[in-house]
Amino acid sequence: MERLEGRVAFITGGARGIGLGIARALAQNGVKLALVDIDRTALNAAHDELSASSPTTVYQLDVRDREAYAHVADEVEATLGPVSLLFNNAGVAGEPPTDQLTYEIWDWTLGINVFGVVNGIQTFLPRLISRGGDAYIVNTASGAGVVMAGAGLAYTTSKFAVVGLSEALRQKLAPRGIGVSVLCPGYVATGIAKNSASLRPSRGSPPSSAPVSAHAAAKRSRAAASFAGGASIDAVGEMVIAAMRARQFYIFTDDMVGEFVERRNAEIGAALARAPRINKAST
Numbered sequence: 001m002e003r004l005e006g007r008v009a010f011i012t013g014g015a016r017g018i019g020l021g022i023a024r025a026l027a028q029n030g031v032k033l034a035l036v037d038i039d040r041t042a043l044n045a046a047h048d049e050l051s052a053s054s055p056t057t058v059y060q061l062d063v064r065d066r067e068a069y070a071h072v073a074d075e076v077e078a079t080l081g082p083v084s085l086l087f088n089n090a091g092v093a094g095e096p097p098t099d100q101l102t103y104e105i106w107d108w109t110l111g112i113n114v115f116g117v118v119n120g121i122q123t124f125l126p127r128l129i130s131r132g133g134d135a136y137i138v139n140t141a142s143g144a145g146v147v148m149a150g151a152g153l154a155y156t157t158s159k160f161a162v163v164g165l166s167e168a169l170r171q172k173l174a175p176r177g178i179g180v181s182v183l184c185p186g187y188v189a190t191g192i193a194k195n196s197a198s199l200r201p202s203r204g205s206p207p208s209s210a211p212v213s214a215h216a217a218a219k220r221s222r223a224a225a226s227f228a229g230g231a232s233i234d235a236v237g238e239m240v241i242a243a244m245r246a247r248q249f250y251i252f253t254d255d256m257v258g259e260f261v262e263r264r265n266a267e268i269g270a271a272l273a274r275a276p277r278i279n280k281a282s283t
């Protein structure tokens, strides 16, 4: 992915946070931007900011809505030209304790974090392939997509799915020349906790007036401090572009999950060492 200038990027969750950081970095490299997001106010602010540096269109879209997704893709391509950079980034986080999880929270988390990515691929992949495959896809997962390091059950499930999907997609698309990366951020200074809380379905979430235990309040303020102390969205945007240029598959924004990954790999390695040998010559 040497030439970025003049390309069209489609970024989900592009109005705020990491998506906005990626959009800024792309704009600096002469890329035209289509930002989609569920939040109209944030989209307008992003449009005001970015249209000064690069042609920018914004669309309010719920990435779970497949029909609307296809319409928006058509409109973007009619306005800006063919999309060749796809960022499946929109995501939500935050859930009740495991024993209080509901189907509504599972559906919401997997619907956006997993099926939002699937819908992006289903919408754009035939277009990218029919145009010869000079294209790149970046899926946003999380450090929580390669190891369990304390995130919620539904969130961890969703992000492991995005990593698995991305690994498979990379292999399937390699013969076509389409690049794939998976972004696995550690903490990034975004408003994801607050933004997601305002989008979470009310069934399955504690009412905002519900009393919060001292333990839960302390956990929440530790998490807020961790996000605030995380990488900047602009630094993450730069990392993503550098990784695309180098065709680097995994993009970690810090080494926070490193020791968890080592432990996981060691456990898997030990279990494999005890597993029955197969005769490779006969397979």
Ligand SMILES: NC(=O)c1ccc[n+]([C@@H]2O[C@H](COP(=O)([O-])OP(=O)(O)OC[C@H]3O[C@@H](n4cnc5c(N)ncnc54)[C@H](O)[C@@H]3O)[C@@H](O)[C@H]2O)c1
Pocket (backbone or CB within 6 Å): 012, 013, 014, 015, 016, 017, 018, 019, 036, 037, 038, 039, 042, 061, 062, 063, 064, 089, 090, 091, 092, 093, 112, 140, 141, 142, 143, 184, 185, 186, 187, 188, 189, 190, 191, 192, 193, 195, 196, 199, 227, 230
């Ligand atoms: N911030 C972090 O520390 C962190 C860490 C690991 C992974 N991530 C992942 O990075 C991605 C971006 O998160 P962020 O931190 O920038 O959060 P953010 O809340 O700042 O940005 C996410 C954007 O997605 C949008 N969105 C939510 N639901 C949507 C839907 N149904 N359809 C369309 N847009 C929708 C939101 O309105 C928001 O603008 C997510 O996939 C998240 O899981 C973030």
